[in-house]
Amino acid sequence: DDNYGLDESFREEIAEIFPDTELTEIPADHPVFHVFFDFPEGLPKIHEHDGEPPQALGIFHGGRLVVFYSYESDLGDGWEDEDVHDDPPEIRERALRMGVNLFMFVLGQAT
Structure with missing residues (x-):
């Protein structure tokens, strides 16, 4: 997640690791959004900071998603104790459901 200024440093570091590949938007029809729970619109927005829409970005290697980067979603905020961000139960x-999808997707990629 891009929490509190991490975006710039994350992008710099990921460019060092994958110098010939750019982060690209992961489309809403990608299996990571449907592997267990269905997210027809793609990455859910969990916590509002500045009103920007959530983006799922990734790096693909050999056709496989090897890096998943959530931007403007703040999945981790929804995983924290409910008293921390005061997000409603449905959020x-x-x-949590998107986290399950990420976990299930990774397990399905393991070979």
Whole structure:
């Protein structure tokens, strides 16, 4: 997640690791959004900071998603204790469900 200024440093570091590949938007029809729970619109918005829409960005290698970067979503906020961000239960559940999808997707990629 891009939490509190991490975006710029993350992009710099990921460019060092993958110098010939750019982060690209992951489309809403990608399996990561449908592997267990269905997210027809793609990455859910969990916590509002500045009103920007959420973006799922990734790096693909050999056709496989090897880096998943959530931008303007703040999935982690939905995973924290409910007292921390005061997000309603349905928002927190959405964050947990997306986390399950990420986990299930990774397990399905393991070979």
